[in-house]
Amino acid sequence: MEKNSHLQPPLLEVVNLYTHFRTPRGIAHAVDGISFSLEQGQMLGIVGESGSGKSVLSRSIIDILSRDGSVAYKGQVIFEGRDLRSLSAREMRNVRGREIAMIFQDPMSSLNPVKKIGVQITEVLTKKCGFATGPARNRAAELLDSVGIADPERQLNNYPMHLSGGMRQRVAIAIALAGEPKLLIADEPTTALDVTIQGQILNLLQQLQRKNNMAIILITHDLGVVAGYADQVAVMYAGQIVEMCKTEELLSHPRMPYTEALMKSAPVLSAPPHSRLDTIPGLPPNLMDLPGGCRFHERCQYVQEKCREIMPKLESEKSSEHLYACWFPLNNGRPSS
Ligand SMILES: Nc1ncnc2c1ncn2[C@@H]1O[C@H](COP(=O)(O)OP(=O)(O)OP(=O)(O)O)[C@@H](O)[C@H]1O
Ligand SMILES: [Mg+2]
Incomplete structure (x- = not known):
């Protein structure tokens, strides 16, 4: 090609x-x-x-x-x-x-409704990417920032249901990007x-x-x-x-x-x-x-x-x-x- x-x-x-x-x-x-x-x-x-x-x-x-x-x-x-x-x-x-990461049509299918967004991103970072908890949280905020989510520190404490469809898809993309x-x-x-x-x-x-x-x-x-x-x-x-x-x-x-x-x-x-x-x-x-x-x-x-x-x-x-x-x-x- x-x-x-x-x-x-x-x-x-x-x-x-x-x-x-x-x-x-x-x-x-x-x-x-x-x-x-x-x-x-x-x-x-x-x-x-x-x-x-x-x-x-x-x-x-x-x-x-x-x-x-x-x-x-x-x-x-x-x-x-x-x-x-x-x-x-x-x-x-x-x-x-x-x-290889994947995102789907419905971001809720890759997000857990009962876990805070911060927890969902840091989990990927600690389990898959070898991050310690503190740095993982900072990295999670950086990832949210990189997908255009304003005030990322505050958003880490939100649940998916607090977000609009477009924002949820951005979070799903941030999670997908966590493993680079x-x-x-x-x-x-x-x-x-x-x-x-x-x-x-x-x-x-x-x-x-x-x-x-x-x-x-x-x-x-x-x-x-x-x-x-x-x-x-x-x-x-x-x-x-x-x-x-x-x-x-x-x-x-x-x-x-x-x-x-x-x-x-x-x-x-x-x-x-x-x-x-x-x-x-x-x-x-x-x-x-x-x-x-x-x-x-x-x-x-x-x-x-x-x-x-x-x-x-x-x-x-x-x-x-x-x-x-x-x-x-x-x-x-x-x-x-
Ligand atoms: N588990 C399954 N068992 C049997 N057939 C299946 C299964 N999963 C998908 N199919 C069939 O495979 C075909 C392709 O499905 P697929 O979901 O890949 O289509 P698609 O191109 O993604 O369509 P859409 O644009 O609607 O998402 C369909 O006919 C579907 O019914
Ligand atoms: Mg399809």
Whole structure:
């Protein structure tokens, strides 16, 4: 992805990852052969409709899905040269929070409602980062300050319920940053927030990415959210990546009709004012009963016979870094209907 990629391995490499759920009704192919890599300090946006497998992918990377046998994995998740799949549950607990941190749509799912905010942050610092109690409290205040919380000393004594949704998400980010992770996975971190607060949180994530040289995976169903923030975007459909490239390239020259349809259904900042928003006709396929060929073919306005029969691979043309999985990709100048 980057010019110096031959000098050092990427921070994260996901190689042909499959996450299948065994259910009484059959096998759900939630993540179905995904590969990508992410360099240190880069932001990758993962976009796709509800149910496309974005959350299962992120939970598979940090291995927080059930270990009760209902989940079948295949493939590798290589972080700084180590295959995370080969680590024990204990080793993986040390990776989580310390080297890879995650924030969720609902900050309350990562905050404990009955513990003061100060206690929640200092706990991470003392248990995971080797801080003594006194310095941990000072560091906790610094962390709150770094995520834009005013009067951090006083806020340490508050409970999550005393804070607004946006402030809670800032606290969740502060906790995620406590271990100085090299990778932060943010799963729909702004969906529950109003638009102004959304922008503030995304700006904050971008500042932290640059200041700490932290890589971020930003998951969203909204292409408008990744525009202006993510360096690269991967578009997911029915458990697979169907297009991946630099963000500006994706927004200006989408090749996969699904991406084009997503763009028309999302308010993109670069779109002219009052552009019409369409919804994508039809529904994503049932993950337990996937169609043959391209998984988008039933909804694609450009569908041809080959699309029904053979699944296109995620590939680029010549030496381009623009990957897409489509037999009949959109041309740059092609009029779209
Ligand atoms: N534990 C599970 N057992 C069976 N199927 C599951 C399980 N968890 C998720 N799935 C299925 O995997 C698919 C992908 O789900 P996932 O939550 O990753 O979607 P998503 O892209 O994050 O959607 P959203 O935008 O709504 O968050 C869905 O069809 C979901 O029903
Ligand atoms: Mg999700």
